[in-house]
Amino acid sequence: MQLSSQRLNLNEITIDDLLFLHEINSCPEVDEFNTLGIPENRTQTKTHLNKLIDAQSVNPRGSYNWILTEKISNEKIGVVGLNVSNNRFKLGEIYYNIHPKHWGNGFATEVGLCIIKFGFEVLKLHKIEAGVQTQNTKSIKVLEKLGMTREGLRRKILPIRGEWKDNYHYAIVEDDPL
Numbered sequence: 001m002q003l004s005s006q007r008l009n010l011n012e013i014t015i016d017d018l019l020f021l022h023e024i025n026s027c028p029e030v031d032e033f034n035t036l037g038i039p040e041n042r043t044q045t046k047t048h049l050n051k052l053i054d055a056q057s058v059n060p061r062g063s064y065n066w067i068l069t070e071k072i073s074n075e076k077i078g079v080v081g082l083n084v085s086n087n088r089f090k091l092g093e094i095y096y097n098i099h100p101k102h103w104g105n106g107f108a109t110e111v112g113l114c115i116i117k118f119g120f121e122v123l124k125l126h127k128i129e130a131g132v133q134t135q136n137t138k139s140i141k142v143l144e145k146l147g148m149t150r151e152g153l154r155r156k157i158l159p160i161r162g163e164w165k166d167n168y169h170y171a172i173v174e175d176d177p178l
C-alpha cells in the first residue's frame, strides 16, 4: 500500500530499510518519549522489522508501517504507522517518528493528515487515535494540528527507561472536521 503527500512518499517497510530503521530507533532524541527503547544491536532491530514485514501478509490487515521518503531528495526521513482494530470497532491508531535532522519542517503534520485520510477514506475507519507522553510537547502540537481532541489522561501506563509515564489519549472521529 503506497501513499503519497505533497512532499513525501510513503512506502511500506521492507528489509532494505533495516539500516535506516536502526539509525532512527537508535537516536536518543527519538527515543526520549518512546516505549520501544534504543535497540541493543542491529539483530534486535531486524527482529522488530521482520514483525512489521510479516504483518503485511495478514488478512485482514492489522497494521501498516511506512518509510517516509522526501520526494525532492529521495532521502528517508521517518517511519510512520497505522494499527487497525477488528472490523466491528473500526478503530485505528497512528504513530510517527521523524529523524531529528528533519524536525520542524511540518513533515509529521503532513504525513499524519495523509494517514488519517487513508484511514477514513480507504479503510472506512470510524475513529483514529494516538497516545502521547504528556511531556512530548512537539507531538502534542502535531496531534492538535491534525484536528485531534484530547480525550483523557491515562496515568503511569508508558514504560520509558525504567519509569511509568503518563499518557494523553487523543482521537479524531470520521465526522470531525479535518
Ligand SMILES: CC(C)(COP(=O)(O)OP(=O)(O)OC[C@H]1O[C@@H](n2cnc3c(N)ncnc32)[C@H](O)[C@@H]1OP(=O)(O)O)[C@@H](O)C(=O)NCCC(=O)NCCS
Pocket: 029, 030, 031, 033, 034, 096, 097, 098, 099, 102, 103, 104, 105, 106, 107, 108, 109, 110, 131, 132, 133, 136, 137, 138, 139, 141, 142, 145
Ligand atoms: C514529534 C515529531 C514527530 C514532530 O515531527 P516534526 O516533523 O518536526 O513536526 P511538525 O514540524 O509537523 O510540527 C512540530 C510542531 O511542534 C512545534 N514545536 C517544536 N518544538 C516545540 C516545543 N519545544 N514546544 C512546543 N512546540 C514545539 C513546532 O513549532 C511545530 O508546530 P508549528 O508548525 O505550529 O510551529 C518529532 O519531533 C519526532 O519524531 N519526535 C520523536 C518521536 C516522537 O516523539 N514521536 C511521537 C510519539 S507520540
